[in-house]
Amino acid sequence: xxxxxxxxxxxxxxxxxxxxxxxxxxxxxxxxxxxxxxxxxxxxxxxxxxxxxxxxxxxxxxxxxxxxxxxxxxxxxxxxxxxxxxxxxxxxxxxxxxxxxxxxxxxxxxxxxxxxxxxxxxxxxxxxxxxxxxxxxxxxxxxxxxxxxxxxxxxxxxxxxxxxxxxxxxxxxxxxxxxxxxxxxxxxxxxxxxxxxxxxxxxxxxxxxxxxxxxxxxxxxxxxxxxxxxxxxxxxxxxxxxxxxxxxxxxxxxxxxxxxxxxxxxxxxxxxxxxxxxxxxxxxxxxxxxxxxxxxxxxxxxxxxxxxxxxxxxxxxxxxxxxxxxxxxxxxxxxxxxxxxxxxxxxxxxxxxxxxxxxxxxxxxxxxxxxxxxxxxxxxxxxxxxxxxxxxxxxxxxxxxxxxxxxxxxxxxxxxxxxxxxxxxxxxxxxxxxxxxxxxxxxxxxxxxxxxxxxxxxxxxxxxxxxxxxxxxxxxxxxxxxxxxxxxxxxxxxxxxxxxxxxxxxxxxxxxxxxxxxxxxxxxxxxxxxxxxxxxxxxxxxxxxxxxxxxxx
Numbered sequence: 001x002x003x004x005x006x007x008x009x010x011x012x013x014x015x016x017x018x019x020x021x022x023x024x025x026x027x028x029x030x031x032x033x034x035x036x037x038x039x040x041x042x043x044x045x046x047x048x049x050x051x052x053x054x055x056x057x058x059x060x061x062x063x064x065x066x067x068x069x070x071x072x073x074x075x076x077x078x079x080x081x082x083x084x085x086x087x088x089x090x091x092x093x094x095x096x097x098x099x100x101x102x103x104x105x106x107x108x109x110x111x112x113x114x115x116x117x118x119x120x121x122x123x124x125x126x127x128x129x130x131x132x133x134x135x136x137x138x139x140x141x142x143x144x145x146x147x148x149x150x151x152x153x154x155x156x157x158x159x160x161x162x163x164x165x166x167x168x169x170x171x172x173x174x175x176x177x178x179x180x181x182x183x184x185x186x187x188x189x190x191x192x193x194x195x196x197x198x199x200x201x202x203x204x205x206x207x208x209x210x211x212x213x214x215x216x217x218x219x220x221x222x223x224x225x226x227x228x229x230x231x232x233x234x235x236x237x238x239x240x241x242x243x244x245x246x247x248x249x250x251x252x253x254x255x256x257x258x259x260x261x262x263x264x265x266x267x268x269x270x271x272x273x274x275x276x277x278x279x280x281x282x283x284x285x286x287x288x289x290x291x292x293x294x295x296x297x298x299x300x301x302x303x304x305x306x307x308x309x310x311x312x313x314x315x316x317x318x319x320x321x322x323x324x325x326x327x328x329x330x331x332x333x334x335x336x337x338x339x340x341x342x343x344x345x346x347x348x349x350x351x352x353x354x355x356x357x358x359x360x361x362x363x364x365x366x367x368x369x370x371x372x373x374x375x376x377x378x379x380x381x382x383x384x385x386x387x388x389x390x391x392x393x394x395x396x397x398x399x400x401x402x403x404x405x406x407x408x409x410x411x412x413x414x415x416x417x418x419x420x421x422x423x424x425x426x427x428x429x430x431x432x433x434x435x436x437x438x439x440x441x442x443x444x445x446x447x448x449x450x451x452x453x454x455x456x457x458x459x460x461x462x463x464x465x466x467x468x469x470x471x472x473x474x475x476x477x478x479x480x481x482x483x484x485x486x487x488x489x490x491x492x493x494x495x496x497x498x499x500x501x502x503x504x505x506x507x508x509x510x511x512x513x514x515x516x517x518x519x520x521x522x523x524x525x526x527x528x529x530x531x532x533x534x535x536x537x538x539x540x541x542x543x544x545x546x547x548x549x550x551x552x553x
Contacts, residue, residue, distance in 0.1 A: 063087070081354070088358075095361065097377050097384045098345050102357040110357075118208060120177040121184060121201045123148060128454050130167050131155075135454070135522055138206060146201045148188065150522070151461050155196055156187030178203050191458070207232070210263075212256075213530040214240035216248045217544050220551075221307075225256035225530065229263030229319040234270040238302075241274070245303050252307040252551070254543045255323070258337065262318025265295075265346070265365075272326050274301045275308060275333075280368070282326040285346055287363030307550055308333030309543040312427060314388055314397065317341035324425045325367030331415045335427045336543050339396070339403055342375030342387075342424035369411040371421035376406055397433040429546070431539045436510055441503035445492045449514050452491050456484075457522040464523060471528045474520065480512040488515060510536075 071080055088101040102110055122141020126133050132154040137144045155163045157175045176184060180203055188197045210233040212225040222244040226233060244250035253275075265283075272282045276297035284294040310324050312335060321340045327333045346363040366372050377384045395402040407422025420426060436442045457464075468474035485508070493499055513536045521529035534540045 085356075092358075096345060098343065098347055098359070099361045100359050102349075102359060104354060104356045107355060107357055118177065118206055119180040119203050120206045121146075121148075121186075121203055122206045123176070125154065125172065126450070126454055127167055127169060127172070128451060130164050132162060132167065132172060133454060133458065136525070141206055142201050142204045146199050148186075148199065148201075149190065151191060151458060153189040154186050155189050156185075156198075158185055180204055191461075209236060211236040211240060213527050214244060215527065215531060216244065216250065217254065217534075217540070218548075220250065221252040221254060221544060221547050222248065222250040223254040223256060223534065223540065225258075226260055226320075228260060229265075229267040231264060231267070233263065233267040237271050238274070241303055241305075245305075251305070252309075252547045253305050254309045254311065254540065254547070256311045256540070257316050257320040257323060258311050258313040258539070259315035260317070260320040261315065261341075262320055262343065265319060265322070268319040268322050269295045272323055273297045274303060275305060275327070276330070277301050277304075280326075280330050280332075282368065283322045283365055284368075285363045285365045287346070290363045307547045309547060310335050311539045311543060312337040312340050312425060314338055314341060314391060314424075316425075317343040321373055321425050322365065322367075325371065325373065328419065328425065328428065329368040329371070329411075329413050331413050331417070334429060334543075334546055335425065336429045336546070337427045337431055337539055338433070339391075339426055340373070340424035342373055342422075344372050344374030367411075367421075367425075369413065369419065371411050371419065372407075373421050373424055375423040398435065398438075399432065400430040429542065431542060434510070434538070436507055439503055439507055441497075441500045442507040442510070444497050445489070445504075445507065445511065446514060448492050448495055448497075449488075449511070449518050452488050453515060453518040453522060455491075456487075457519065461523065464519075468523075471520070471524045471531075474523065475528070475532060478516065478519075480515045485512060485515070 067080060067084065070078060070083070085101065085103060092099045092101055120142075122138035122143045123134050124136040124138070126135045134143075134148060134150060134152040134154065137148050137150055153163070154172075155161065157172070160175070162172060162175070176186075178184065182203050183200055184203060185198055185200045188199055190197065208230065210226055210228045210230040212227050214222065214224045216222050224237065224240060224244075226237070241250075241253075269282055276282075277299055278297070279299045280297045282295045282297055284292055286292040308327060310327050310333060312320065312324050316324065316337075317340065321343065324335050324340065328335050344364055344366070345361045346365050347359045348362050350358045350360065352358060364372055364374065375384075375387060391397055394404070396404070403426070405420050405422065405426075407420060409421060411419045411421060413419060464474075464478075468478055488511075489499060489504070513532070517529050517532040520532045
């Protein structure tokens with residue numbers, strides 16, 4: 001048994017800040033896809049010329065000679081492919097933080113994250129105590145058609161036992177994913193049924209939604225949360241906006257782009273086009289080999305949306321910043337939250353001959369007022385990667401006056417408001433990070449919420465759903481009882497977290513809300529999870545207040 005030591009200032013952000021960095025640096029931010037329609041050379045080294053042709057002479061020299069000498073003369077036999085990959089990575093590290101080599105092993109995951117779909121059986125699962133629990137069966141997917149239910153336990157995959165020690169997410173994913181129209185047989189153990197049921201499932205295309213939730217906050221204001229800008233984001237946005245406008249009579253919109261690392265430029269521009277009823281400059285790009293290219297709204301939006309609020313935070317990057325910048329510079333709405341990541345560089349992706357890829361920074365993008373919001377990276381990748389941690393340590397995430405402005409140049413919105421570039425988009429209204437993230441006990445205890453809820457749901461799913469078959473009844477009436485909360489705290493004590501009654505008193509309301517929100521995800525869907533979560537969300541509630549205040553002015 002290990003003693004649970006208090007978390008250091010760097011450890012206590014490990015729950016969310018590293019994830020944000022990883023998403024922003026490697027989450028597939030392909031903003032240059034539509035810039036120039038340039039060719040994508042198959043060679044593993046190239047220079048793009050102004051006429052769009054590729055000059056291979058500029059790239060052939062010492063590197064190829066060295067590789068040839070190693071191949072023909074070196075004492076030991078070396079893996080030349082591995083050496084080339086390591087050399088490529090070393091070269092790109094000398095450029096900027098967002099130019100990168102994508103290996104053949106990585107390319108599938110990168111493509112899936114932005115393609116909007118992958119081939120599989122259509123379940124979300126969670127491994128608990130070496131057992132695979134199905135926590136969500138994707139609607140309309142192969143598993144739902146085959147009769148898989150939430151709460152089922154997967155014990156075998158194609159006659160291979162997958163229950164017991166040494167079960168890992170990656171191994172399960174490898175076994176369940178596969179080519180479309182191929183078959184996989186899984187053994188299911190269902191609560192109340194003694195026998196393992198063998199179910200054959202034909203793999204199919206599984207949609208990867210970039211839109212997390214769309215629902216009405218009140219009778220006039222809707223909320224849409226986007227987690228990335230994939231190839232299907234605009235279509236998802238239009239579908240949900242149409243539903244909210246036509247069926248729910250939405251007039252105002254809260255657009256949640258928190259922790260959204262970006263994605264395709266064209267998807268952001270097309271979405272922005274629906275938020276303006278006149279022709280406005282939305283963003284422009286420019287690079288050494290690229291002429292300036294401007295993107296405008298058409299003024300032909302399909303929906304009449306009145307007030308707009310965009311929610312941002314330190315995890316909002318790239319295409320998210322383009323959207324926030326266009327809304328802010330054109331005075332189209334309010335930006336609420338915290339300073340964004342600060343990525344103003346545009347990448348294009350080039351496929352290499354072995355199936356790997358090069359993602360190369362080719363241009364800068366600027367907001368309509370001319371702001372270049374890229375944060376400095378001249379001191380190297382390590383300092384660049386530590387920027388979010390530095391914001392936490394400096395107090396910027398909690399206190400607005402701690403924000404460091406890296407560029408003092410003043411820019412003006414269309415109505416003359418002063419803004420600044422460099423280091424991200426500054427919000428119009430600052431909302432600090434909840435101070436509970438500085439509470440060691442809260443951070444330690446909250447890491448076990450999901451595990452506890454999965455166990456509790458497995459034993460009580462039928463009983464709760466029988467009492468609350470409708471989510472709105474659950475949201476309105478279900479409460480985390482003192483007895484259930486005490487069970488949770490006792491569960492964390494079993495995990496070597498020593499009870500701290502003083503800190504627990506402060507953390508209890510938040511922990512109870514998170515327990516209920518996590519439970520709602522297991523019993524219903526992600527949509528319902530966010531509805532519980534956002535009832536206690538400071539940014540969402542401030543957005544609603546500002547919209548209602550503006551309407552009554």
